[in-house]
Amino acid sequence: QVQLQESGPGLVKPSQTLSLTCTVSGGSISNGDYYWNWIRQHPGKGLEWIGSIHYSGNSYYNPSLQSRVTISVDTSRKQFSLRLSTLTDADTAVYFCARLGFGEFFDSWGPGTLVTVSS
């Protein structure tokens, strides 16, 4: 069964760029049936889809974040990554990576990682 694990800094400063990585194990990131996603959850709030990427490099982003987001994939390392620029405290959230399969639903999730934006 596929497992996902987020990694990255827990604390970043305002105006900086956040870089997070999701490592995929127990399954192939190069399986063309899936898109690999980033989702975040502000403290005490709901879920927000950030964007997704296919192993081929095809990607889609939430229009509200598109100007600041880049998602990339490294199939050799079985990883995909999120870069979010020009951070503000509004970007403080738990960031999840997740797999989107046929049927357009998230069937596997990482445990999430809390990122705090603060000086």
Add this chain to the structure above:
Amino acid sequence: QSALTQPPSASGSLGQSVTISCTGTSSDVGAYNFVSWYQQHPGKAPKVMIYEVTKRPSGVPDRFSGSKSDNTASLTVSGLQAEDEADYYCTSYTSSNNVIFGGGTRLTVL
């Protein structure tokens, strides 16, 4: 894109049934049968309970069921149990090749 609309809270007594609605538009919920529902307990990652409007993944109790009419999808939990108390989120695929979440519903089991 605006979030799908869910009631912020719902409640029901042990053994009863409760239905949570999820309202979108003709560009998302109304356009595709790609509505899914997720259960999230505090401090945990969400877990899919329903996908493609009505389908249940293996291991999800048949007390959970889904439906859709026009631009509104619904999740029904029958025979409420204490462990069903959680936050529930709907999602839909959209005409922009995006995914959109509902605002979430906190289900309380009385």
